[in-house]
Amino acid sequence: MDQTVSASYLSHQHVAFPDGLMLECGFHLAPVEVAYRTYGTLSPRRDNAILICHALTGDQYVAEPHPLTGKPGWWSRLVGPGLPIDTDRFFVICINVLGGCMGSTGPRSPRPCPDGRCEPWGTDFPPITIRDMVQAQKLLIDHMGITRLFAVLGGSMGGMQVLEWAAAFPEMVFAAIPIATAPFHSAQNIAFNEVSRQAIFADPQWYGGRYWEHDAIPARGLAVARMMAHITYLSEEALNRKFGRRVRSAPQGTEANPGSLFGEMFEVESYLRHQGSTFVRRFDANSYLTITRAMDYFDIGAEYEGDLSRPFRGTHTRFCIVSFSSDWLFPTSQARLLARALNRVAANVSFVEIDSDKGHDAFLLDEPDLDRTIRGFVAGAAEYARIA
Amino acid sequence: MDQTVSASYLSHQHVAFPDGLMLECGFHLAPVEVAYRTYGTLSPRRDNAILICHALTGDQYVAEPHPLTGKPGWWSRLVGPGLPIDTDRFFVICINVLGGCMGSTGPRSPRPCPDGRCEPWGTDFPPITIRDMVQAQKLLIDHMGITRLFAVLGGSMGGMQVLEWAAAFPEMVFAAIPIATAPFHSAQNIAFNEVSRQAIFADPQWYGGRYWEHDAIPARGLAVARMMAHITYLSEEALNRKFGRRVRSAPQGTEANPGSLFGEMFEVESYLRHQGSTFVRRFDANSYLTITRAMDYFDIGAEYEGDLSRPFRGTHTRFCIVSFSSDWLFPTSQARLLARALNRVAANVSFVEIDSDKGHDAFLLDEPDLDRTIRGFVAGAAEYARIA
Incomplete structure (x- = not known):
């Protein structure tokens, strides 16, 4: 198994950023490659982009068969023509996270070396954070000439990225849908x-x-x-x-x-x-090691002594927080902490706890209440955003 | 590390039963050694015996320092002179389970062989069940000349043994305290x-x-x-x-x-x-493999098509079921199933859910409500049993 080069199936949508990124740990990672998939068409005003953030073991194949397993896209139930995230109307982007293994720079990527004999980073890959993942995504969004994302959404670790987007680039996020997630990773997790x-x-x-x-x-x-x-x-x-x-x-x-x-x-x-x-x-x-570490480090209030409101002060983003009643990994109590933090800074927040016995995985499974919630919130937000 | 013989520290209380046991799987296991510890004195009428059943990784050292780790006995908070299980009054027995590794016959025990070259059973040790564990305990209790145990108690897998004792030998169990346990092992467990x-x-x-x-x-x-x-x-x-x-x-x-x-x-x-x-x-x-399997097989209603009442029909045993509010491994809902099953056969049942944030381990930790519950129930039952 040759793990030193990206496989060719991963090359169909990716951009290399030679200058790379300054990571939160202080390491300058360069180059940075960002692999992604898009669905639908970017409008002339570039105002209809929806960024979907994937979870720990997810990837960019959100609405099409997976190139390795052949299985349907992990949210093909939600993303497509006429579906709650309607690709006839929106331009949907899904990016393999930094540290991942489906084309974006990660431990399996070749480590630059002076003598040209490339080997993978392996465990020498620098520790990354959810913020680093979001910074890498922003390289691509900037590269696409998109100055404002209509919506950013995702479940579990994807929801952590949604929160980081809304906190780090509030002017770039019109609407945010963090699903089955938490403002910080718990001791149990x-x-x-x-x-x-x-x-x-x-x-x-x-x-x-x-x-x-x-x-x-x-x-x-x-x-x-x-x-x-x-x-x-x-x-x-x-x-x-x-x-x-x-x-x-x-x-x-x-x-x-x-x-x-x-x-x-x-x-x-x-x-x-x-x-x-x-x-x-x-x-x-x-x-797997790199990404689980990134999740563990996640704490949106870390810079503010645990104050979960401060990162969102003055935000104009519209939030729709979703939790599932039987999710014990990211329980409703943690979503509620987030909702209260956003309320304290008078953010525009909806909070929906969906009654389900499917546990955390409910966000990936057939859960009609989730589909309805996302369809309704996206449609309502699109009206406010005056998207055609 | 010589694992072929029982270490000498394990030899201070044990009985060998050369005829062994017919196991539930149909295998005749012989000989069977039963290692145990006792505390207090058996009364002349032999009516003051309390059997404590240990959990998956517990052992017979319930009220004295562990010979390997030097740590206090796992229930030294509860068992001793003047404590809720008062060794000035009761004769307390704790037996290493069949399949264990602290002196009772288990995978580390020598496998009998014709040519005398003994090696451990290892993975050839036959599969055992909670019932087999209880049958092995009964060999020792019979050997001690005890015809009725005043009480049988234990937490987690210990509680499974309590239920099996009460179902298999109802006339031998005056009082039963199953703690943090369930009538069958759940799919999640x-x-x-x-x-x-x-x-x-x-x-x-x-x-x-x-x-x-x-x-x-x-x-x-x-x-x-x-x-x-x-x-x-x-x-x-x-x-x-x-x-x-x-x-x-x-x-x-x-x-x-x-x-x-x-x-x-x-x-x-x-x-x-x-x-x-x-x-x-x-x-x-x-x-560890043998005992986890035994837990998985446990289903007190298995022979009655899942009817959890039938095993206890006609019982005269007094039950005190204890669960802990934050225990998600053996949740209160499963204890309640058991309580309802016992109610359906008009058994004498108390059911206490103790409010605790300590999870399943609460039964091993400092939880004054548990101490009070056990002290009260044991004292009350002793009055009915007319123990001096």
């Missing part, structure tokens, strides 16, 4: 991320992060990380409904099932193993 | 256990379960399992209160911290790593 990282480090194929030298990937560790994370994306109710205590035959002749009674395994085990094994084929372990 | 197991399998030192042959233990995988489980034992509130987003200096010169910003790590990360690394020194990986 940091804890889960840390276990993910330790699972990757524990893999014999990790090789101190230089696994490409051994033509290997830390697949088992990454799968364990994904399996655990996947549980946190669901809810007890959803797991009971989908799997309960149903059993199925266990695969024979494998070490992975010792101690199984009657050669059976629970369906939920089989499901999780499948989730783990398919994930490692499309995601880079060093990217 | 099975899912977490499965990730634990996969983390162990992914460790290069696992060697297909025959790690003793390599003088190794799958320490990193077991630590990952423990770290993840530990998160589930706490609550979001407890983690926020204990750690929040506080940071500390990260250890230098280790691969375990790439991508750290400013050389810092979150305190919750440091705490979890400590939890993981201390655990592996005292617990056997194959025992």
